[in-house]
Amino acid sequence: MKISAIDFVIGVTNLNQLPKDKLPEVVFLGRSNVGKSSLLNRVCNRKKIARVSATPGKTRELNYYMINKKLYFVDLPGYGYARVAEHVKAGWSNLIEDFFRTRKQIAVALQIVDARLGPTELDSTMLGWLDYYHVPFILVMTKADKLPVSKLKIQIEKIKKELKSFEQLVSVLPFSSVTGNGRAELLHLIEDYLSKKVSNNNKTQVTTAA
Numbered sequence: 001m002k003i004s005a006i007d008f009v010i011g012v013t014n015l016n017q018l019p020k021d022k023l024p025e026v027v028f029l030g031r032s033n034v035g036k037s038s039l040l041n042r043v044c045n046r047k048k049i050a051r052v053s054a055t056p057g058k059t060r061e062l063n064y065y066m067i068n069k070k071l072y073f074v075d076l077p078g079y080g081y082a083r084v085a086e087h088v089k090a091g092w093s094n095l096i097e098d099f100f101r102t103r104k105q106i107a108v109a110l111q112i113v114d115a116r117l118g119p120t121e122l123d124s125t126m127l128g129w130l131d132y133y134h135v136p137f138i139l140v141m142t143k144a145d146k147l148p149v150s151k152l153k154i155q156i157e158k159i160k161k162e163l164k165s166f167e168q169l170v171s172v173l174p175f176s177s178v179t180g181n182g183r184a185e186l187l188h189l190i191e192d193y194l195s196k197k198v199s200n201n202n203k204t205q206v207t208t209a210a
Contacts, residue, residue: 030112032078
């Protein structure tokens with residue numbers, strides 16, 4: 001998959017504002033400060049494509065980026081920042097869960113975790129939602145460059161064992177926004193699931209027409 005065109009489309013705070021064109025969507029999600037914006041910038045091969053809040057945890061929008069005029073990258077609000085009020089956290093939680101429950105255009109989600117820590121309790125809750133709503137997801141281990149190769153391999157195997165019960169898990173992939181390691185593999189996986197989504201949509205349309 002080659003990314004040649006990127007356009008910011010809209011920042012959504014209410015699901016009624018979501019694009020209506022039914023183009024496939026690739027969703028980026030993770031805790032605040034996990035490196036989600038850096039990963040999105042590296043995947044797109046741009047310096048500042050991701051919209052970043054000056055204060056962690058303040059961003060409440062689902063940011064939509066049109067990619068190559070044929071799909072969206074969707075940057076979800078970071079979660080888990082301690083200084084955010086509980087009622088605000090609850091609102092984000094409801095927004096994100098409703099998004100996964102109702103959004104049928106999602107081709108694949110990228111669940112981003114810190115390679116050094118692995119999935120936290122909050123991450124596991126998110127993975128549970130993805131599994132429950134049948135959203136395929138890639139677990140992206142960002143900041144992989146901060147671990148020695150030997151420790152990284154051990155961490156990958158550990159995480160695979162911990163997550164073996166999740167049926168929607170596609171892959172556990174180490175990634176470095178600093179070096180770009182993992183970018184080609186991630187884009188290949190994204191392309192595979194975009195193709196599957198388009199193929200399934202075409203089958204559905206043919207069945208409906210018949």
